[in-house]
Amino acid sequence: MRKRTYMTGLGLAAAVSAILAGGPIASACSLILWNTNDKAVVAARTMDLYIDDQPRLVFLPRGIARRGVSERNAVEWTSKYASTVMTALDAATSDGMNEAGVSVHLLYLHGSEHEPDDARPGLSNALWGQYVLDNFATVSDALAALEKLRIVSVKVHGREWPLHLSIEDATGDSAVIEFVGGKVVVHHGKDVTVMTNEPPLDEQMANLKRYKLFGGELSMPGDIDPMSRFVRASSYLKTLPPPADTTEAIGHLAGVVRNVAVPFGAHDTSGGESMDTWPTRWASVSDHTHKVYYVMPVNSPNVLWVDFSKLKLDGKDILAVTPTEPGLSGDVSASLKPFGTTAKAFPPNH
Secondary structure (H helix, E strand, O other): OOOEEEEOOOEOOOOOOOOOOOOOOOOOOEEEEEEEOOOEEEEEEEEEOOOOOOOEEEEOOOOOEEEEEOOOOOOOOEOOOOEOOOOOOOOEEEEEEEEEOOEEEEOOOOOOOOOOOOOOOEEEEHHHHHHHHHHHOHHHHHHHHHHHOEEOOOOOOOOOOOEEEEEEOOOOOOEEEEEEEEEEEEEEEEOOOOOOOOOOOHHHHHHHHOOOOOOOOEOOOOOOOHHHHHHHHHHHHOOOOOOOOOHHHHHHHHHHHHHHOOOOOOOOOOOOOOOOOOOOOEEEEEEOOOOOEEEEEEOOOOOOEEEEEHHHOOOOOEEEEEEOOOOOOOOEEOEEEEEEEEOOOOOOOO
């Protein structure tokens, strides 16, 4: 794993020694990348939130013009790649994959502290992931471009959301980007495979070494706090058997991500101070190899998916469906309905 920190340039990462203070409202999510099997590169995440995020499954064709923030100094772009995304509150891209097999996942990181204002163009953290999906086919290219931008925390649903971002591509390359102490911390490499919430990834990896399978003596924890979920996801990922085919690879990883999901009504009994223990509302699996994006709502026993090979990537219509609709199941590529045109940015520009 290559790790870098930078403000306006890249440098050597410093270890983080304390969890930064944060507000009482959080989103507790988990991300797992399986890039060591020979059938498919697949990533899975849970979306855990204290409120209904009003998810919408949206297909965005190429050619959508966007502006990164509403203020004067903003990055502007027109999407080169089509993407299928999950939006939150009709205001942010929280998860998704593009036609090149790049996926992004926004997760909550308690205590995130953004960089100070500078001369770089601004990009809203609500559009952070969408910028990557719109423009890049590899993790490395995305990181190089993001270095030249300043990520701006914006209000969504009446509040700001401290976030970190995971990016994966079809080769199995991966990166996690965090804001710690006013600096950007980048963890980059094919061994960056699990992310939950606080503390930052440096501390999560140090804690992992206390547990069996990673050199320690402790048994696997079973609680719902972020550190327990990180250990559990890492442990199950390490012991996954080789899949017989792509379907089995997706099913195996879906089983792991379900094991770190938080049931409604669950209580954190770990004794820690984490606030990131809200219920899972949906999960996703991204098949980077075959360009299929799966969604698993928790209010339904069904799984639904969108197949890029069945969509018009350079079309003019933005298409969408509410994934929590009762009875919705299977391949919904043909069930997506017009929601707007490429002349309308969705999620909205900031």
